[in-house]
Amino acid sequence: MPKPRVIYWFRTDLRLHDSPALAAALDLSPEVLYPIWTFDPHYVYRARVGPNRFQFLLDCQNNLSENLTKLNKKQKLFLVREAPQTVLPKLWKKWRITHLVFEKDVDGYARQRDEEVMKKAKEAGVEVVTRTGRTLYDPDELVKANGGHPTMSMGQVQKAGEKLTIPRPIPAPKTLPDPGDTSLSDVDASPPPSDPDFNASHRDQDDKTYTALAGPDGTFSVPTLEELGMKPATTPHRGGEDRALASLKSTTDNETYTATFAKPNTAPTDFNPPGTTVLSPHMHFGSLSVRKFYWDAVDIVESYKKKHSDATSPPTSLTGQLLFRDMYFGAQAALGSKFAQTISNPTVRFVPWHLPSKISPSTHLITGAYEVDSPQAETWYKRWKFGRTGFPFIDAIMRQLRQEGWIHHLARHSVACFLTRGGCYVDWERGAEVFEEWLIDHETACNSGNWQWLSCTAFFAQFYRCYSPVAFGQKWDKDGSYIRRYVPELAKFDRKYIYEPWRAPIPDQKKWGCLIQGDGGAEAGTLESEQGHEAGVYPKPMLDFPSRRETCIQGLKKAYSVGLRGADRRVLDGTWRELFEDGAEGPTEGIEGPMGAMIEEDDGSGALHGEEDGDGNGNGDGGGGGEKSESPKKGGKRKASQGKIDGHVTKGRKK
Numbered sequence: 298m299p300k301p302r303v304i305y306w307f308r309t310d311l312r313l314h315d316s317p318a319l320a321a322a323l324d325l326s327p328e329v330l331y332p333i334w335t336f337d338p339h340y341v342y343r344a345r346v347g348p349n350r351f352q353f354l355l356d357c358q359n360n361l362s363e364n365l366t367k368l369n370k371k372q373k374l375f376l377v378r379e380a381p382q383t384v385l386p387k388l389w390k391k392w393r394i395t396h397l398v399f400e401k402d403v404d405g406y407a408r409q410r411d412e413e414v415m416k417k418a419k420e421a422g423v424e425v426v427t428r429t430g431r432t433l434y435d436p437d438e439l440v441k442a443n444g445g446h447p448t449m450s451m452g453q454v455q456k457a458g459e460k461l462t463i464p465r466p467i468p469a470p471k472t473l474p475d476p477g478d479t480s481l482s483d484v485d486a487s488p489p490p491s492d493p494d495f496n497a498s499h500r501d502q503d504d505k506t507y508t509a510l511a512g513p514d515g516t517f518s519v520p521t522l523e524e525l526g527m528k529p530a531t532t533p534h535r536g537g538e539d540r541a542l543a544s545l546k547s548t549t550d551n552e553t554y555t556a557t558f559a560k561p562n563t564a565p566t567d568f569n570p571p572g573t574t575v576l577s578p579h580m581h582f583g584s585l586s587v588r589k590f591y592w593d594a595v596d597i598v599e600s601y602k603k604k605h606s607d608a609t610s611p612p613t614s615l616t617g618q619l620l621f622r623d624m625y626f627g628a629q630a631a632l633g634s635k636f637a638q639t640i641s642n643p644t645v646r647f648v649p650w651h652l653p654s655k656i657s658p659s660t661h662l663i664t665g666a667y668e669v670d671s672p673q674a675e676t677w678y679k680r681w682k683f684g685r686t687g688f689p690f691i692d693a694i695m696r697q698l699r700q701e702g703w704i705h706h707l708a709r710h711s712v713a714c715f716l717t718r719g720g721c722y723v724d725w726e727r728g729a730e731v732f733e734e735w736l737i738d739h740e741t742a743c744n745s746g747n748w749q750w751l752s753c754t755a756f757f758a759q760f761y762r763c764y765s766p767v768a769f770g771q772k773w774d775k776d777g778s779y780i781r782r783y784v785p786e787l788a789k790f791d792r793k794y795i796y797e798p799w800r801a802p803i804p805d806q807k808k809w810g811c812l813i814q815g816d817g818g819a820e821a822g823t824l825e826s827e828q829g830h831e832a833g834v835y836p837k838p839m840l841d842f843p844s845r846r847e848t849c850i851q852g853l854k855k856a857y858s859v860g861l862r863g864a865d866r867r868v869l870d871g872t873w874r875e876l877f878e879d880g881a882e883g884p885t886e887g888i889e890g891p892m893g894a895m896i897e898e899d900d901g902s903g904a905l906h907g908e909e910d911g912d913g914n915g916n917g918d919g920g921g922g923g924e925k926s927e928s929p930k931k932g933g934k935r936k937a938s939q940g941k942i943d944g945h946v947t948k949g950r951k952k
Contacts, residue, residue, distance in 0.1 A: 710764060
């Protein structure tokens with residue numbers, strides 16, 4: 298019987314250590330092994346990915362290719378530039394493939410893609426082998442152990458986990474078979490359409506990603522950012538299995554840190570070095586095995602506990618953070634693509650936020666576009682995104698995110714609360730899109746879940762507890778070193794005013810080289826430009842936090858009392874409007890209307906808001922083919938003032 302001819306399809310598992318799927322491929326004792334990566338146009342054009350995350354991916358691909366070559370000089374990562382749904386059948390035929398092996402993925406798009414590939418494999422007589430390796434538990438098995446329900450709490454994960462096991466990591470292979478003939482000379486390419494391109498604003502040159510199946514030189518090389526048409530990356534964080542393992546070792550070599558780690562006690566303002574491990578992007582791309590991380594930590598904690606009594610445990614411990622990750626993956630596995638949105642999601646509370654997503658009437662899925670029901674909310678959203686809110690702590694976080702692609706989890710909490718229920722009352726899906734674009738560790742499951750948590754629409758319900766844009770940062774960094782690093786306009790301000798620079802006397806502002814005035818470039822349209830704001834000027838606060846916090850609390854209180862979820866009939870048919878006063882915050886006018894909080898029916902085209910006049914990321918200022926609309930109240934029923942900014946972190950319930 299002929300020996301198997303195997304394609305190993307790398308995806309979010311860019312490593313050799315602890316790879317159950319790669320081990321399964323090698324267990325077939327193949328005659329030839331093709332380790333490939335298909336450059337899926339979905340992630341190049343349809344997912345929001347900035348240069349920093351692309352650079353991290355390219356780092357991981359290059360390092361993996363180098364490590365494959367170390368095991369066999371004839372081996373490398375063969376990077377094929379076409380959609381897997383179309384190119385894999387071509388490779389099966391050309392290379393006479395008998396088996397396709399890959400690591401299981403439960404992301405909404407990935408599951409749909411893999412089902413299509415497996416169907417085509419069956420038709421072609423190619424056997425498919427999959428293994429779980431991206432998470433501690435198989436997400437589908439976790440859901441089964443949870444009674445078939447999404448995992449919506451740490452308690453559910455821990456209880457379901459008692460019925461399952463977390464396997465110990467396995468070693469990396471020591472040898473690899475040769476690849477076979479890799480010629481693609483007579484294989485026709487199918488270049489994908491690039492429109493719409495959610496990442497157009499990040500490209501400053503021609504996109505050459507799909508000029509040839511095996512790359513411009515025919516060697517299956519990993520592309521450069523320039524080939525992708527991307528602007529240079531600005532992140533200091535770099536990818537690759539070698540770096541991941543070295544970073545993990547650096548963490549676990551510190552036994553006390555590893556055993557006593559408590560996430561809530563780490564500082565969001567620490568930046569050199571950061572307050573946490575920064576291993577999350579490595580787990581996203583699979584350059585680090587989550588199981589290795591887990592068991593290395595468990596073994597250290599068990600050893601530490603023999604001598605000490607202060608070891609931490611889930612949910613605050615290092616292993617607890619990994620279990621939270623599995624919680625979100627379990628919820629996503631149960632719900633599919635609708636987990637990443639409110640509409641049709643039975644677990645998410647419906648809130649009529651400003652800037653609601655446009656929904657496809659045929660699929661009930663978000664299209665990437667959104668409605669501008671309030672020009673003021675749109676301005677607040679843009680100022681938030683580009684770090685021009687006039688609140689230095691919020692702006693420092695958003696600028697660090699944009700520049701470096703990573704921010705501490707409590708920093709994520711602060712800016713998410715501010716955008717949604719703690720100030721702007723903007724749809725959490727808008728914030729999730731920005732994080733998707735800029736985070737190097739973006740996971741659809743974790744990003745969507747965290748935004749639902751912080752907006753108090755799922756996982757967490759204490760909406761009356763708000764992060765102060767002033768006091769919360771001061772708790773960790775009274776001198777304001779973090780602000781001075783990322784908001785350099787304020788570097789010379791006295792610590793007394795660093796969190797509230799608008800309080801500084803004008804003579805002092807002049808002495809310290811920065812006047813507090815203006816709107817940060819909102820009216821001039823220069824928010825996005827790093828150099829677009831006026832030199833020596835920092836904006837006034839864009840809203841009055843105490844009054845806006847109260848407005849948001851009352852809005853959430855009403856939404857909670859109404860008690861609708863995203864999959865409820867009244868949300869889907871638009872009659873939820875009957876249950877809200879016309880003057881309530883958000884697009885609440887009338888007694889019926891389109892699905893969700895939309896103002897106008899979506900045409901199902903999926904066109905981006907602001908596509909014609911904006912930045913190409915669904916976040917433009919322009920009309921986008923008539924999609925920009927305003928509610929009757931013109932978004933101005935509560936005008937923001939520049940009053941005193943409250944320093945309280947939480948607000949008690951009203952009696």
